[in-house]
Amino acid sequence: MKPRDEQELPIIRIRDCLLVSIQIELHDRLALELQTALAERVRSQGVRGVILDVTWVEVIDSYITRILNDIGKSVRFMGADCYIVGIRPAVAMTLVEMGVELDAVSTALSLDAALEKLEPRR
Amino acid sequence: MRTVESEIGSILAGSISEITQRSIFRRLGGMARAQLQHLSTQDRHAIQAELESSVRLFAPAKSAQLIASCARALALLGAPAAAGAPAAHGDRGAAAAGMAAPIAIGKDQCLAIDGEKDIASARLEAWSEAVRLGLSKLTSVKVATAVSELARNIVFYAGKGTIELRPRQDLRETRLEIVAADEGAGIEPEKLDAIFAGTFRSERGMGKGLVAVQKLVDEFQIDSRPGRGTRVSCVFRGAR
Numbered sequence: 001m002k003p004r005d006e007q008e009l010p011i012i013r014i015r016d017c018l019l020v021s022i023q024i025e026l027h028d029r030l031a032l033e034l035q036t037a038l039a040e041r042v043r044s045q046g047v048r049g050v051i052l053d054v055t056w057v058e059v060i061d062s063y064i065t066r067i068l069n070d071i072g073k074s075v076r077f078m079g080a081d082c083y084i085v086g087i088r089p090a091v092a093m094t095l096v097e098m099g100v101e102l103d104a105v106s107t108a109l110s111l112d113a114a115l116e117k118l119e120p121r122r
Numbered sequence: 123m124r125t126v127e128s129e130i131g132s133i134l135a136g137s138i139s140e141i142t143q144r145s146i147f148r149r150l151g152g153m154a155r156a157q158l159q160h161l162s163t164q165d166r167h168a169i170q171a172e173l174e175s176s177v178r179l180f181a182p183a184k185s186a187q188l189i190a191s192c193a194r195a196l197a198l199l200g201a202p203a204a205a206g207a208p209a210a211h212g213d214r215g216a217a218a219a220g221m222a223a224p225i226a227i228g229k230d231q232c233l234a235i236d237g238e239k240d241i242a243s244a245r246l247e248a249w250s251e252a253v254r255l256g257l258s259k260l261t262s263v264k265v266a267t268a269v270s271e272l273a274r275n276i277v278f279y280a281g282k283g284t285i286e287l288r289p290r291q292d293l294r295e296t297r298l299e300i301v302a303a304d305e306g307a308g309i310e311p312e313k314l315d316a317i318f319a320g321t322f323r324s325e326r327g328m329g330k331g332l333v334a335v336q337k338l339v340d341e342f343q344i345d346s347r348p349g350r351g352t353r354v355s356c357v358f359r360g361a362r
Contacts, residue, residue, distance in 0.1 A: 025242045059245055059263065061270040062330045090263035097264070098334035 009034055011041060014051075017118055018042065019111070021053040031067040035074055042080045049118040050075045053111060055086030065100045072105035081106060083114040126161070126169060126196075127154045133191045137181045146176045158196070166196045178256065185256055186296045190227055224290035224297055228254065231287045235304075241273040244285050248300070251287050255296050257360040264338045265298060265358050271331040272302035272354055280306025280351065296360040300339075305351035314346060 007030065012019045018041055020034065038050055052068060054060065060068075072082035082105045087095075095102065108114035127147050134143050147154040150172055153165055161169070173192045178185045231251065233244045248269035252262035269285060276283035283304025290297040309317070316322035317329040318336070332354070336342045339356035346352040 027238050059249075059266045059270055061267050061274065062334045063271070063274050066330070088263075090260045093260055094264050094267050094338065098267070098337050100330065100334060 011037060013045065013047075015115065015119055016048045017115060018045070018047050018050045019053065020050070021056070023056045026064055026067055031071075035067075035071050038071060039074050039078060042075055042078045047080055049081040049083060049114075051083045051085055051108075051111060051114045051118075052105075053086050054084060054091075055088075057091070058088070060087070060091050060095060062098060062100050065095065065102055069102055069104045072102075076104060081118060083108050083118065085109065085111050085114045124158045125155055126150065126158060129158055129195045130169075130173065130192055133188060133195060134177070134181075137184050137188055138177070139180075142176075142180050146173070149176075161196070166198055170196055170198055182256065186227065186291050187293075190225065190291060193227070224292045226289065227291050227296075228289045230289075233285045233287070234282070235273050235276045235285055236282045238277055241270060241277060244273040245270045248285075248287060251289060252298060252358070255289050255298055255360065257296065257298065257358065261358055261360055265300070268335045268338045268356065268358075269300060269302075271335045272300070275331050275352075275354075276302060276304045276306075280304035283351075298358045298360075300356050300358070302354045303351065304353075308348040308350050308352055309346040310348050314344065 007024055009020050009022065009024070009030065012021075018038060020038070024030075026034075041047070042050065050071070052071065054068075057064070068084060072084075075082040084102070084105050085108045087107060106114075106117070108117055131143060131147075134146075138146075150169060153161070153169055156165070170189075170193055174185075174189050177188045177192070181188060228251075231247065233247055234240065235244060245266045249262055249266040252265040257265065272285060276285070281304075283302065283306070286299075286301040286303070288299040288301070290299060313322060317332055320329075320333065322329045332344070335354070335356060340359045341355075341357035343355045344352070345355075
């Protein structure tokens with residue numbers, strides 16, 4: 001395993017979308033790197049959307065929410081859509097209670113559902 | 123003769139079947155037949171630990187109450203406080219109703235928060251403590267989220283500090299008290315007012331974090347002195 005400072009999140013291309021599965025602790029530097037890398041690849045690869053999979057994130061606090069929302073904003077500014085998928089039930093209810101906003105991203109139940117929304121099959 | 127088996131057996135009777143009780147006592151071996159007053163403190167703790175895991179497994183609904191009764195029988199806890207003792211939450215009339223003051227159920231933990239890496243571990247510690255106390259799945263996630271917020275505030279604004287987890291219970295409810303303390307710059311009273319009025323946002327979102335914690339918990343208290351540090355105490359309650 002790489003030392004913590006060198007960890008990075010792989011960005012995977014699926015159809016016309018970019019997928020990031022968040023499985024490690026997001027901290028400031030990592031979040032900024034992810035935001036930058038996603039913005040660059042949205043532009044260079046001309047994708048329709050970015051999907052952030054948080055199935056493995058057991059706790060989403062206001063800081064993580066803000067990171068996700070910021071990523072969503074930058075992706076949207078570039079003309080692509082940003083989806084968060086896999087928010088757990090208890091996490092969703094906690095977010096509601098905390099009163100935090102996640103308004104720059106769309107959400108979908110699963111990766112399949114997000115792909116379907118981003119690239120409806122004709 | 124007050125043996126472990128007879129004393130604990132009378133507590134568990136009605137909540138755990140005799141067959142299950144026998145298997146619990148079998149696991150305790152010789153200690154089960156020992157006389158209560160002859161047990162060392164170490165033995166008492168070992169018996170309590172064994173009972174705790176069994177009770178949680180076989181009588182989850184009443185586990186908190188049974189565990190406290192067992193601890194009292196094993197003299198790991200003092201007698202319930204006399205009626206009239208100040209209750210931690212007077213509004214619920216615990217003292218007036220002759221209820222016991224909240225007692226510790228399990229060790230208090232003090233987690234050192236020294237850097238970003240400690241945020242995740244504090245959150246995990248808090249989560250497992252909530253699960254151990256038998257709090258609901260949702261409450262446990264809320265506990266972990268609140269501790270995450272508090273730990274972040276410490277790391278971002280004070281550099282280092284501590285988060286203390288104190289499991290408590292009285293006859294009415296299980297309580298997890300969380301105290302986050304640091305000796306950082308503190309927050310000026312005007313700023314604190316602005317945070318809770320929703321008109322203040324720091325660059326990294328401290329205002330949001332504190333407000334989020336306040337919304338998640340059942341009891342909330344913040345004490346901050348500019349130049350001296352900040353102390354946030356909060357409580358999660360769980361039904362018993």
